[in-house]
Amino acid sequence: xxxxxxxxxxxxxxxxxxxxxxxxxxxxxxxxxxxxxxxxxxxxxxxxxxxxxxxxxxxxxxxxxxxxxxxxxxxxxxxxxxxxxxxxxxxxxxxxxxxxxxxxxxxxxxxxxxxxxxxxxxxxxxxxxxxxxxxxxxxxxxxxxxxxxxxxxxxxxxxxxxxxxxxxxxxxxxxxxxxxxxxxxxxxxxxxxxxxxxxxxxxx
Amino acid sequence: xxxxxxxxxxxxxxxxxxxxxxxxxxxxxxxxxxxxxxxxxxxxxxxxxxxxxxxxxxxxxxxxxxxxxxxxxxxxxxxxxxxxxxxxxxxxxxxxxxxxxxxxxxxxxxxxxxxxxxxxxxxxxxxxxxxxxxxxxxxxxxxxxxxxxxxxxxxxxxxxxxxxxxxxxxxxxxxxxxxxxxxxxxxxxxxxxxxxxxxxxxxxxxxxxxxxxxxxxxxxxxxxxxxxxxxxxxx
Numbered sequence: 001x002x003x004x005x006x007x008x009x010x011x012x013x014x015x016x017x018x019x020x021x022x023x024x025x026x027x028x029x030x031x032x033x034x035x036x037x038x039x040x041x042x043x044x045x046x047x048x049x050x051x052x053x054x055x056x057x058x059x060x061x062x063x064x065x066x067x068x069x070x071x072x073x074x075x076x077x078x079x080x081x082x083x084x085x086x087x088x089x090x091x092x093x094x095x096x097x098x099x100x101x102x103x104x105x106x107x108x109x110x111x112x113x114x115x116x117x118x119x120x121x122x123x124x125x126x127x128x129x130x131x132x133x134x135x136x137x138x139x140x141x142x143x144x145x146x147x148x149x150x151x152x153x154x155x156x157x158x159x160x161x162x163x164x165x166x167x168x169x170x171x172x173x174x175x176x177x178x179x180x181x182x183x184x185x186x187x188x189x190x191x192x193x194x195x196x197x198x199x200x201x202x203x204x
Numbered sequence: 205x206x207x208x209x210x211x212x213x214x215x216x217x218x219x220x221x222x223x224x225x226x227x228x229x230x231x232x233x234x235x236x237x238x239x240x241x242x243x244x245x246x247x248x249x250x251x252x253x254x255x256x257x258x259x260x261x262x263x264x265x266x267x268x269x270x271x272x273x274x275x276x277x278x279x280x281x282x283x284x285x286x287x288x289x290x291x292x293x294x295x296x297x298x299x300x301x302x303x304x305x306x307x308x309x310x311x312x313x314x315x316x317x318x319x320x321x322x323x324x325x326x327x328x329x330x331x332x333x334x335x336x337x338x339x340x341x342x343x344x345x346x347x348x349x350x351x352x353x354x355x356x357x358x359x360x361x362x363x364x365x366x367x368x369x370x371x372x373x374x375x376x377x378x379x380x381x382x383x384x385x386x387x388x389x390x391x392x393x394x395x396x397x398x399x400x401x402x403x404x405x406x407x408x409x410x411x412x413x414x415x416x417x418x419x420x421x422x423x424x425x426x427x428x429x430x431x432x433x434x435x436x437x438x439x
Contacts, residue, residue, distance in 0.1 A: 006428075014386060015346040050433070057382070076387065080348035081277050089348055114391075149352045152382060152389040165348045 001044045002192060003064040005074035006031040010054030010086040015079040016171035026177050033181045037189035061156035072161035073154045081167035086135040089163040090124040091117050116158035120155040123160040127195045133152040134187030242388045256297045261287040266362035268303060270312040279356055286340045296332060297324045304362050314357035316343035330370030341376045344385040351388035363396040372396050
């Protein structure tokens, strides 16, 4: 199963361009199209939001953490960066360790919610690589290798998880972003199909 | 040619001539407005951001990390002359204030012009805690990349000029917050590392006293290759 997370929503529009482009609207469109492409690969797809609402970071993570063998992809549009490019992020090692520490639960077999991603970093990096290669092929100027960043949404996901950020809301209108959507969906679907081979063979 | 058409052409011709005449003055007005905005920004900063100066201040070449003028998605090291304290806490404050106020050009800005450094603490284990005003969170452009560049610029500037800081914690108005502007996780610590000596030949070693050459030479800018992303580290 693939959990698609159109970031932001509701009162939180995310990045907003001078022309009125809102990140929350664009990513929902991306997610809907990506869903079709992934279902075309025979995958089951769940969206963390279907409309203009704003689940919390933890609620979005819960959608993935409740599934066995899920893949989590959070979708974003940046405020900055070279328009027409896409960048893929995974979490760095030991990211997001809280300063305040844990609550003293027995350690054996328990995964701390706030560090749920730590067990999946290598798989997430692999997924990010596969998607970034597809993005570089489709969107000129995109990096060829993924980036690590402490993306908050990824920290609490207990599954391979990446963020994709497309540039940018600074475009004069959303036409160029809409034009990117089919290629983005196709590229991600191909990468996820390739990743399934790695993921499922490792899970056996 | 009908009378109506002649009238329309005449009106259009008058409008074109009027446009050509007023174009230069329009350009000048736009320039004046841009300059006024910059002045207003500076004035606001002057009022709100208290300059940090200490008796041990010495002019040194500080290595600052702002957006590259050529590629605004990467950071670039710039060497500028700054009066910096020998005390690492005061020195860190001076550097962070300069990072906000001494930007070479608006397009190279990594931190919002309205952001104010409220406090800086240094723990014995080398953890620096920078407490900024709400503007850092409210006015940093929302996005993974832009937020990461903002934190990178702080961590790299401190790492290049203060050799006792190993990790960085960011607070907003004294509080720990979930994200900087909706994306980048601020709950953890960011590593702060000094650049290798080979990578920074033009800069003074962190916390080193200024030499005569340092005082006499003009500020220079050194181009560096794009920087890799920083990562958070466990506590």
